[in-house]
Amino acid sequence: MSLLPPKEMEGVLLVDKPQGLTSHDVVYHLRRKLQIKKIDHAGTLDPMATGVLVMLIGKATRISQYLMSVDKVYEGEATLGVVTDSQDAEGEVMSTQPVPELTEARVREVMKGFLGDQYQIPPMHSAIKIGGVPLYKLARQGEEVEREPRFIRIAAFNLRSFATPKITFELHCTKGTYVRTVAADLGQKLGCGAHLSALRRTGSGKFTIGQCLPLEQIEALSLPEIQKRLIPIYEAAPSVAL
Numbered sequence: 001m002s003l004l005p006p007k008e009m010e011g012v013l014l015v016d017k018p019q020g021l022t023s024h025d026v027v028y029h030l031r032r033k034l035q036i037k038k039i040d041h042a043g044t045l046d047p048m049a050t051g052v053l054v055m056l057i058g059k060a061t062r063i064s065q066y067l068m069s070v071d072k073v074y075e076g077e078a079t080l081g082v083v084t085d086s087q088d089a090e091g092e093v094m095s096t097q098p099v100p101e102l103t104e105a106r107v108r109e110v111m112k113g114f115l116g117d118q119y120q121i122p123p124m125h126s127a128i129k130i131g132g133v134p135l136y137k138l139a140r141q142g143e144e145v146e147r148e149p150r151f152i153r154i155a156a157f158n159l160r161s162f163a164t165p166k167i168t169f170e171l172h173c174t175k176g177t178y179v180r181t182v183a184a185d186l187g188q189k190l191g192c193g194a195h196l197s198a199l200r201r202t203g204s205g206k207f208t209i210g211q212c213l214p215l216e217q218i219e220a221l222s223l224p225e226i227q228k229r230l231i232p233i234y235e236a237a238p239s240v241a242l
Helices: 023-034 058-068 104-112 135-140 179-189 215-220 223-229
Strands: 011-017 039-041 050-057 072-080 082-084 093-096 116-120 150-163 166-173 194-204
Touching: 011 023, 011 058, 011 215, 011 223, 023 039, 023 050, 023 215, 023 223, 039 058, 050 058, 072 179, 104 150, 104 179, 166 179, 166 194, 179 194
Parallel strands: 050 194, 082 194
Antiparallel strands: 011 050, 039 050, 072 166, 072 194, 082 093, 116 150, 150 166
16 A cells, blocks of 8 residues: 555645744655655744644645735733743843833733734845845844834734833734834833743734644644645635635
């Protein structure tokens, strides 16, 4: 009996990405497991982030642009009083400040100011290219260049818990929103700076974390079992995307 997957294996596979892996690492793991080269993802997650990673298998890669364009939902944690160069926990600490006395009401009030249409300046530690060079490479060389603001929309920014210096939140936003920049900006507006200390994507368009399976569990499945978990292309995207 052949261990190779059927040639027609195609569709969307929903993975709960573990912390520490890049999105491309997940692509590599699945290519090795499925013995298929045509695999991609619809929306990058930073290595420190976990959660919904929409994987496109076979012909499903053709709907990549549509699935990347959908809104996202995140649960995150911001640590107040500590500013890093990357705006998240993986960066170098740039400064520390005492956290002022804050009430939940004050934090909610400031968070409300983030709602709506706006322009966000991407962080230097990002994969956006200027002159063909990723910004993070320039940042590693100690360079900072002007970045063009990007249009984003934040539909919801809800406080989940607050116990100094930690704020946990839920964020509903458009594609391309840098959550670590939102966390850093929140800290700035609260008067003490902040960085993103944890992030979990819980939704991507109509897909939710409850539909995802951890990568290690997927790797333990047989190929027929994985085939059964694939969401058909026609279900994953409307006909306009095909």
